[in-house]
Amino acid sequence: MSAPALSSSPVEGFTSTRFAQHLSHRAYLPAWWLEAKKAAWNQFNALPLPSRTDENWRFSDLKGLDLSGFTVPEDHSRQIPNVSSFPEAAEIVFSNRQVVARSHVSADLAAKGVIFAPLDEALRQHGDLVRTYFQKHPANLGSEKFVALNTALTVAGGFLYVPADVEVALPFVIQHTLTGHNVSVFPHTIVVLGPRAKATLVEFFVSGGSSSDAGRSLANAAPTERQFVSGVNDLHAAEGAQLTYVGAQRWSRETLAIQVNSIAAERDARVLSLNLHLGGRQARHESHSRLLGPGADGDSEFDQRPLQTHVSPRTTSNLPYKNALLDTAKTIFSGLIIVEPDAQKTDAYQKNRNLMLSDTAEAHSLPGLEIQANDVKCSHGSTSARIDGEQEFYLKARGINPTEARRLLVSAFFEEVLNKLENEDLHAALTGLIAAQFKK
Amino acid sequence: MPSLEIRDLFVALAATPDKPIVKGLNLTIRTGEVHAIMGPNGTGKSTLSKAIAGHPDYVITSGDVILDGKSILEMEPDERARAGLFLAFQYPSEIPGVSIANFVRAAVQARLAEGEELDATAYYKRLYAKMDLLKIDRKFTSRSVNEGFSGGEKKRCEILQMAMLEPTFSLMDETDSGLDIDALRIVAEGVNLMRGDKLGVLLITHYQRLLDYIVPDFVHVMYDGRIVKSGDKSLALELEAKGYDWVKQELAASSAAVANA
Numbered sequence: 001m002s003a004p005a006l007s008s009s010p011v012e013g014f015t016s017t018r019f020a021q022h023l024s025h026r027a028y029l030p031a032w033w034l035e036a037k038k039a040a041w042n043q044f045n046a047l048p049l050p051s052r053t054d055e056n057w058r059f060s061d062l063k064g065l066d067l068s069g070f071t072v073p074e075d076h077s078r079q080i081p082n083v084s085s086f087p088e089a090a091e092i093v094f095s096n097r098q099v100v101a102r103s104h105v106s107a108d109l110a111a112k113g114v115i116f117a118p119l120d121e122a123l124r125q126h127g128d129l130v131r132t133y134f135q136k137h138p139a140n141l142g143s144e145k146f147v148a149l150n151t152a153l154t155v156a157g158g159f160l161y162v163p164a165d166v167e168v169a170l171p172f173v174i175q176h177t178l179t180g181h182n183v184s185v186f187p188h189t190i191v192v193l194g195p196r197a198k199a200t201l202v203e204f205f206v207s208g209g210s211s212s213d214a215g216r217s218l219a220n221a222a223p224t225e226r227q228f229v230s231g232v233n234d235l236h237a238a239e240g241a242q243l244t245y246v247g248a249q250r251w252s253r254e255t256l257a258i259q260v261n262s263i264a265a266e267r268d269a270r271v272l273s274l275n276l277h278l279g280g281r282q283a284r285h286e287s288h289s290r291l292l293g294p295g296a297d298g299d300s301e302f303d304q305r306p307l308q309t310h311v312s313p314r315t316t317s318n319l320p321y322k323n324a325l326l327d328t329a330k331t332i333f334s335g336l337i338i339v340e341p342d343a344q345k346t347d348a349y350q351k352n353r354n355l356m357l358s359d360t361a362e363a364h365s366l367p368g369l370e371i372q373a374n375d376v377k378c379s380h381g382s383t384s385a386r387i388d389g390e391q392e393f394y395l396k397a398r399g400i401n402p403t404e405a406r407r408l409l410v411s412a413f414f415e416e417v418l419n420k421l422e423n424e425d426l427h428a429a430l431t432g433l434i435a436a437q438f439k440k
Numbered sequence: 441m442p443s444l445e446i447r448d449l450f451v452a453l454a455a456t457p458d459k460p461i462v463k464g465l466n467l468t469i470r471t472g473e474v475h476a477i478m479g480p481n482g483t484g485k486s487t488l489s490k491a492i493a494g495h496p497d498y499v500i501t502s503g504d505v506i507l508d509g510k511s512i513l514e515m516e517p518d519e520r521a522r523a524g525l526f527l528a529f530q531y532p533s534e535i536p537g538v539s540i541a542n543f544v545r546a547a548v549q550a551r552l553a554e555g556e557e558l559d560a561t562a563y564y565k566r567l568y569a570k571m572d573l574l575k576i577d578r579k580f581t582s583r584s585v586n587e588g589f590s591g592g593e594k595k596r597c598e599i600l601q602m603a604m605l606e607p608t609f610s611l612m613d614e615t616d617s618g619l620d621i622d623a624l625r626i627v628a629e630g631v632n633l634m635r636g637d638k639l640g641v642l643l644i645t646h647y648q649r650l651l652d653y654i655v656p657d658f659v660h661v662m663y664d665g666r667i668v669k670s671g672d673k674s675l676a677l678e679l680e681a682k683g684y685d686w687v688k689q690e691l692a693a694s695s696a697a698v699a700n701a
Contacts (some may be wrong), residue, residue, distance in 0.1 A: 271445040389496065397493050398547035398601060399521035408546060412537025412584075419537075 007045040013071040013184070014044075014149070022072065022153060029120070031126040036134070040151035047145040056142025059332045059364045060303050063258055064282040069227040072153060073097060073183040080177045083204050084439045085432075086425035090116045090172040095177050095208070096185055097155040112166045119157030119188060130159060133192050133236050139262045139284035141305050143377045146230040146258045150186040154232070158186035160201055164194035164238070171200040171246075171426055176231075179208040184228035191234070193241035193269075198246040200423060205229065207252035207279065226254040233253075233261040237269035244421065248433060251280040261287035267312070272420055276430060277302050278437060301333040308350065310343035310376075320417055324410045326437070327363035334366040335380065341372045350380040355387065355413050356407070407438040442508050442524075444469045444609045444640060449503035451484070457499050461487045463665030464503070470609060476651055477644050478676060479662035480684045485644045486530060488662075489611040493527035494520050507609070515647040522551055524608030525646040528598040528615050534586040540597065541567065541581040544604050551605070570603040574630050591618030592626075599630040609640045618648035628653030648680035661687050 007016070011294050019041050023034060049065055050057040073096045080095045089109065093101035101258040105116050112307040115126060122130050138147065158174040191201050207223050229251065243265075253255050257280045265271045277283050284303035308317045323331045334365055335354040367380035387409050395405035421427045451462035462484045469475050479485055491498040492505055494517030505512050512520050521527075535543065544567060549558050557645055568578055574596050586594050595615055604609055612631070616624055631641065631654050643654060649672065651659070659676045661669040663684075671677065679687070 388533070391533045391535050393495055393517060394529065394535070395543075395546075396517040397495075397521055397527050397529075398543070398605065399518050399550040400546050401518050401550060402516070404546060404550065405518070408538050408542070409535070412535060433684030 007042045011067045011070075013067070013069065013182070013204075014153070016041075018072060019152060025112075026120075027125050030131070032131055033123055033127070037152050040148040044145055044148035044152055047148065049145065050142060054142060056305065056334075058334065058366065060284070061282055061301050064301070067228065069182050069226070070184040071182055073180060073185070079278075079337045080179070080208050081201045082175045083175055083206060084202065084429070086423070086429050087170050088173045091173040091175070092116070092118055092158050093175045093177070094118075094156040094185075094187070096179060096183060099122075103169055109166075109168060112412050113161075113163040114166060114168065115159065115161040116163070116172055117159055119159055119190070120155065122159035126159070126161070128231060129192070130190060131162060133234055134279070135232075135234060135262075136236070137234070137262045137264050138179045139260045139307070141260070141285050141307055143230075143258050143260050143284065143286055147260050150188055150230045150232045150260075152186075153184075154186040154188040156185055157190070158201075158203075159189075160191045160199065162193050162197040165196050165412070166194070168200075169197040169423075171202045171244075171423060173202045173204070175204045177206045177208040178227050178229065178397075179225075180227075180254075181225045182227070183225075184230070187229070187231040189231075189233045190236075191243065191245065192223050193238060194241050195238045196240040197238070198242040200246070200426070202246045202248070202426065203233075205231070205247070205249035205251060207250070207255060223252045224254050225252050227252055227256070229255060229257040229259075231257070231259045233259070235261065235262075235271065235273070237271050239267070240264045240268045240277065242269070243271045244423075245271070246276070246421070246426065246430065247274075247349045248278070248430065249280065249283065250277040250278040250433070251283065253279065255280045255283075257283040259283075259285050259287075261285070263287065274417060274421070274430075276433060278433060304331065304333045304335075306335045306350070308335075308348055309338045310337070310339045310346040310348060313343055315343060316343045316347045317349065319350045321350070322355070322417060323353075323363065323416055324355040324357055324413060325363060326357045328358070328360045328362075330362040330364075332364045332366075333382070334364075334368070336368040336370065337378055337380065338370045339373050339376050343377045344373050346373065346376040346378065348376070348378045352380075352382040353413075354382075354384040355410065356384055357387065362411055403438055407435050410438070411435060442471045442608050442640070443506075444525075444642075445504075445505065445506040446488075446492070447504045449488070449491075449505065450501045451487050451498055452501055454497055454499045457501055460501060461665055462491065465662075465666055467642075467660065467667060469609060469640040469642055471640045473658065474635065474641040474643065474654065474656045475658045475660060476656035476676065477642065477660045477662050477667070478646070478648070478679055481646065483662050484665040485646075485662055486496060486613050489527055489613045489642070489644055492520075493517060493525060518550070520608075521547075521605075526602050526605060526607030526610040528595075528602060528610060528612040530614040530617060532586050532594045532598055534584070534589075536584045536587045538585050538602075539582050540585055543585045544601060547601065547605055568603065570600055573633065574600050574603070575626050576600060592620060592623030595619055595623065595627050596630070599627055603630065603634060606634075608640075609642070611642045611644070613644045614646065615643070616645055616647060624650065624653060635669070648676045651676045663687055663691060 091103045099118050105114050127278045159174055176187050233246055263271050282301045286305045335350045337348045339346045350367055352365045363384050365382035367382055369378050392405055446467045449462055449465045450460045452460045491500055576596055656673055659668045659671055
């Protein structure tokens with residue numbers, strides 16, 4: 001097999017020399033993987049950045065996509081605080097690109113065939129399994145250039161495999177902490193649930209401060225380093241499987257974060273994907289999922305592009321998409337439901353509800369439907385509202401101070417989505433994260 | 441003895457401050473006393489209670505409300521509540537997503553000193569005891585505040601909050617509205633159990649019925665934004681027998697007498 005020539009990158013931080021070095025350090029990985037990386041590298045360089053005429057990027061801040069200055073961090077591990085606070089099945093903690101802490105699955109789960117490993121290890125030990133599911137269903141929602149860059153440069157990532165009929169009650173946890181100015185990271189997580197398997201994966205994405213900030217957790221004030229994250233997830237639920245995915249990000253106020261999730265649910269599978277966006281300067285989320293996106297402080301832009309595609313008959317999807325906007329936060333919701341010709345009896349729902357907590361926040365909502373079957377139930381709705389004055393007064397009339405009253409009402413707003421989580425500890429942890437936004 | 445003094449109070453809607461609804465009302469309530477304000481619809485009874493609690497839709501254009509010697513007009517609604525005022529709402533808000541347990545807990549926590557942690561075990565013990573007393577199913581603790589509650593359940597939930605927060609003065613706005621006779625009895629029993637020298641109550645009601653169960657020390661008739669007649673509990677019975685037209689006629693007669701004098 002002859003390796004294709006590597007094209008040169010116009011982005012100074014991501015030079016072909018740097019990529020060649022990246023590849024040479026990973027010569028021990030399967031050949032198909034290295035080839036995929038090379039192809040992705042060339043695709044990244046060939047694809048243009050999104051432009052004004054690109055419908056997929058309507059209303060987005062395109063100037064924010066400037067990648068100049070970003071570099072791939074050198075490998076070195078740091079002391080970073082662990083942000084999860086609930087019982088777990090197993091955990092992998094990344095500092096920038098490196099695993100700095102890890103717990104393994106129990107002997108019992110391992111004996112049942114459960115695999116939970118950093119991507120690098122999974123590629124070496126379960127290469128064929130990874131290959132089957134890696135980018136099996138690309139999302140293709142406008143960020144192909146960034147997905148290509150992720151494939152080319154991904155190091156930090158996790159692989160979770162739960163075989164048929166195995167149920168794991170406690171969540172698996174992957175934490176990514178990005179530290180340093182102008183650093184970039186490319187997490188790629190793959191989750192595969194076999195038929196009737198059941199599992200929960202929680203991913204935390206955090207900007208860390210300097211190492212002297214050892215006490216920093218997800219709940220503390222966000223640091224301000226300029227950072228770039230291009231993350232990709234492949235989530236697969238086979239027949240009758242039940243997958244709960246939670247992504248919670250609290251990137252720095254100067255982070256450009258693009259996350260592209262692809263979710264494939266087979267017959268009777270149930271996938272709950274819940275995404276909590278608390279930070280970032282510009283956070284774009286593309287997915288086929290059910291998700292949750294509260295706004296955050298500062299000039300954050302939350303750019304949400306969910307797509308639900310119904311391919312087979314009698315499928316159901318429901319996407320409640322909720323944003324709470326503080327200060328000058330801006331959200332863009334551009335959702336689309338596609339019902340393919342064979343997908344009769346589809347029941348699809350997309351809803352975008354925005355809770356406006358300030359006069360300067362801005363919410364754009366562009367829900368859409370593309371229906372090619374004739375016997376379907378599809379609807380979408382979009383509302384923007386302020387906090388209900390009567391509810392707020394009711395709380396205050398009980399002596400609850402205005403900050404706490406707001407916190408309770410915002411938590412209540414998200415509860416419709418959060419209460420779908422079966423694990424109470426996880427529910428409490430996420431509620432706590434939302435609450436922390438109000439402790440200022 | 442703590443007191444709540446309403447002095448020559450004028451209240452209007454914030455949107456129309458030049459159109460007073462409450463027009464020069466005077467009333468002093470001391471702890472240990474139960475006062476009932478009766479009056480026809482639209483006379484300003486609910487406006488009075490909401491304005492005292494600090495509802496943002498209303499503005500106090502003149503006069504004062506003094507709690508324990510201090511004016512509360514500059515205080516925020518939550519500060520007024522923590523100072524000892526309680527408003528039992530005529531139409532309590534439904535708050536989907538906030539459980540009763542968390543709601544009451546936040547209110548109890550708000551009364552603790554900064555840094556002081558709530559004793560969760562003691563809190564639940566107390567909450568359950570009060571719920572049992574008010575015949576509220578303990579399962580309600582995890583239900584969202586007032587969401588899908590019947591009229592009686594909402595009002596019992598108001599009394600539960602009052603029992604948990606132990607105010608010095610409670611303004612009870614049409615607590616009897618929407619209650620069947622059984623619910624009315626339970627609510628009244630709850631209030632009667634709290635009666636004592638630590639609590640002053642202002643009962644706002646349209647009907648005499650509630651006063652059969654919560655017997656007031658004083659009854660006031662409110663008409664056109666003012667108290668026009670005060671007496672003991674027998675006034676309520678007289679009002680029930682003669683109707684509000686009787687008050688209107690008396691009032692017309694007395695103002696005619698003033699005009700003729």
